[in-house]
Amino acid sequence: MRRRFKVPWLGAYTLLVFAFLFAPIALVVLFSFNKTASLTFPFHGFSLRWYRYIFTSPTYTSAALSSLQVGLTTLVVVAIVGTMAALGITRNEFPGRRVLRSVLFAPAALPGLFTGIALLTFFVQLHVPLSLWTVTAGHVIYTLPYFFLVANSRLNRFDVLLEESARDLGASPWQTFRKVTLPIIAPTLIAGALVVFSLSWDEVYITFFTVGSRSTLPIVVYSTVRQAVDPSVNAISALLLAGSLVFIFGIRRFLADVQQ
Amino acid sequence: MTFLRLETITKRFGALAAVSDFALDVAQGEFVSLLGPSGCGKSTLLRIVAGLEFPDRGRVLLEGQDITQVPAHKRPVNMVFQRVTLFPHLNVGENVAFGLRLQRVGKSEISARIRAVLELVRMPGFEQRAVQTLSGGQAQRVALARAIVSRPKVLLLDEPLSALDLQIRRELQVELREIHAELGGTFLYVTHDQEEAMTMSDRVVVMRDGRIIQAGTPVELYTAPASVFVASFVGSSNVWPGTLVQSGLAQPGPPGAGPAEPDSAPSGLVRHDSTTIVDIGDRKIGAGKVSGAKPGDQVWVVLRAESVGLSERGPDRAAEDPASLSGVVADVRFAGPLVHYKVRAGERHFTVSRPSRGGRVLHSGQEVIASWRPEDAIVLAEESETDSELPGATSPPGREGVG
Numbered sequence: 017m018r019r020r021f022k023v024p025w026l027g028a029y030t031l032l033v034f035a036f037l038f039a040p041i042a043l044v045v046l047f048s049f050n051k052t053a054s055l056t057f058p059f060h061g062f063s064l065r066w067y068r069y070i071f072t073s074p075t076y077t078s079a080a081l082s083s084l085q086v087g088l089t090t091l092v093v094v095a096i097v098g099t100m101a102a103l104g105i106t107r108n109e110f111p112g113r114r115v116l117r118s119v120l121f122a123p124a125a126l127p128g129l130f131t132g133i134a135l136l137t138f139f140v141q142l143h144v145p146l147s148l149w150t151v152t153a154g155h156v157i158y159t160l161p162y163f164f165l166v167a168n169s170r171l172n173r174f175d176v177l178l179e180e181s182a183r184d185l186g187a188s189p190w191q192t193f194r195k196v197t198l199p200i201i202a203p204t205l206i207a208g209a210l211v212v213f214s215l216s217w218d219e220v221y222i223t224f225f226t227v228g229s230r231s232t233l234p235i236v237v238y239s240t241v242r243q244a245v246d247p248s249v250n251a252i253s254a255l256l257l258a259g260s261l262v263f264i265f266g267i268r269r270f271l272a273d274v275q276q
Numbered sequence: 277m278t279f280l281r282l283e284t285i286t287k288r289f290g291a292l293a294a295v296s297d298f299a300l301d302v303a304q305g306e307f308v309s310l311l312g313p314s315g316c317g318k319s320t321l322l323r324i325v326a327g328l329e330f331p332d333r334g335r336v337l338l339e340g341q342d343i344t345q346v347p348a349h350k351r352p353v354n355m356v357f358q359r360v361t362l363f364p365h366l367n368v369g370e371n372v373a374f375g376l377r378l379q380r381v382g383k384s385e386i387s388a389r390i391r392a393v394l395e396l397v398r399m400p401g402f403e404q405r406a407v408q409t410l411s412g413g414q415a416q417r418v419a420l421a422r423a424i425v426s427r428p429k430v431l432l433l434d435e436p437l438s439a440l441d442l443q444i445r446r447e448l449q450v451e452l453r454e455i456h457a458e459l460g461g462t463f464l465y466v467t468h469d470q471e472e473a474m475t476m477s478d479r480v481v482v483m484r485d486g487r488i489i490q491a492g493t494p495v496e497l498y499t500a501p502a503s504v505f506v507a508s509f510v511g512s513s514n515v516w517p518g519t520l521v522q523s524g525l526a527q528p529g530p531p532g533a534g535p536a537e538p539d540s541a542p543s544g545l546v547r548h549d550s551t552t553i554v555d556i557g558d559r560k561i562g563a564g565k566v567s568g569a570k571p572g573d574q575v576w577v578v579l580r581a582e583s584v585g586l587s588e589r590g591p592d593r594a595a596e597d598p599a600s601l602s603g604v605v606a607d608v609r610f611a612g613p614l615v616h617y618k619v620r621a622g623e624r625h626f627t628v629s630r631p632s633r634g635g636r637v638l639h640s641g642q643e644v645i646a647s648w649r650p651e652d653a654i655v656l657a658e659e660s661e662t663d664s665e666l667p668g669a670t671s672p673p674g675r676e677g678v679g
Binding site: 175177178180181182183184185186187188189191192195196199200 | 326327328347348349350353354355357359361363364365374375378379422423426
């Protein structure tokens, strides 16, 4: 005799929770296709005008390009610096190693506000004009711990015997890294890089304090929303949502490679 | 000029000396095994020869050239590791080709050599296979192929079979020996399995705590161990401490083991006055040649389990032959081709291994006489107190009372 325990209304309850979580997002996507500029019901019909608007608006396109520039630069800098740091820390014993590792993890624990204000003060003191480069600097500091965490843990799990095998067979240390270590840890590093890019793309707090004349996309959206009721924001959000989904699946695919 | 010479190699890790004053000459084409318990320094030594570690003192000379400080990737020496270290992102063929590609060998020659070496390790046609699909035994064969394809001057093997199932291990042991014969290369093999070392090697070097205890051919180590450690590490032995009473010329005993004639002289010693006699506390027993001890010295008697014969004890047979003990079968372990008996004689337990001969085994509780040819009982001078902690050493009854 089998007994089934069924909590009554569990299905309905779950649906409610999901609705609460996703309804706002669904509404944003829905209204990005709205024919009129209204942000409330009733819905007036499907139109791509807002999408056309943001792709032709210089404010949005230049902001998107700025975000892209900052994101890619941050990605490259963090990937190189983070990998080197992880290699150095996992392979060598030197005094202060643990301290250095904690210092590298630290910025993740600090509020973005904190880092932003500190950076602003720093740049002002040095008379460095605010620009996309100062934004990039902030993003590098902000995202480095996340990449380092991923790279560090992957390298800790990396079997040193594989490298010794390569050296034994005739590979110099650099050849060993290039032909054995790097190909094997690449999926994790790529996943880490994707995380860095998406963190940078979304970043607002530090960017707010370090941005100069050229804004990044989140800043522009933030300002637009404060100023006026502009439905183009819906379109941007919908696009960012689509982009995030692509990223999530991309990261998952690379991490799946690592699981073996 | 010696092909491979290791000169007084010493290596410390912190305060611990992993290897102390290790010296060894290896001839070209020799198969030498380093045998010893875990932590005896054998793997460290192998890594020093490979160039993955550098000694604190001493030199490694290959064909007369000092390669002690030469880094691993520049040495014509390759190693097969204990764990599978095939590169997971390359397939079998690419793994094997790894060293050759670094040497800029031409593509067609690489394919030809890969094919030849995979045939040699009994894995023909596996070039395209992914490394993850290989079993443990297959993976180690590929690792072996990868190590020998670039024709190294010395091949190092660090317990490559210890992670494999027994059957595969036995198979590969035989194949390694065949591959060695076919290639004619110089192999340096590390293991803690004495049977493995004995069956595969031309010479075995027994190590302990970073030092060489004894080096010789398998037969030499088996029949003439220089110390109790070697005797008990190689083969299954009974080790009894005692005092040397009389050191004699061992005479060949009667063919086959058997009890003394019922009508022998009462003391039993008159007939065997040229045999070595050792007082092991509760008895005086007959033994073989003695080295390095004089009457009155503390010695060890090493008696291999398979050198002892068992016969049923009846009321009309007296056990007067010094090269025998009377006792009772305490335990029987049937192991297929062999039967291992545990025999109790007084307070002493010892092991006897006999061929099972179609299942005719003795049973527990049977009274038996265990006897041996005197020269099969090896007498060794006692070295140190730590010898009594060795496997196979039995504690003597009433040791303090030994005169």
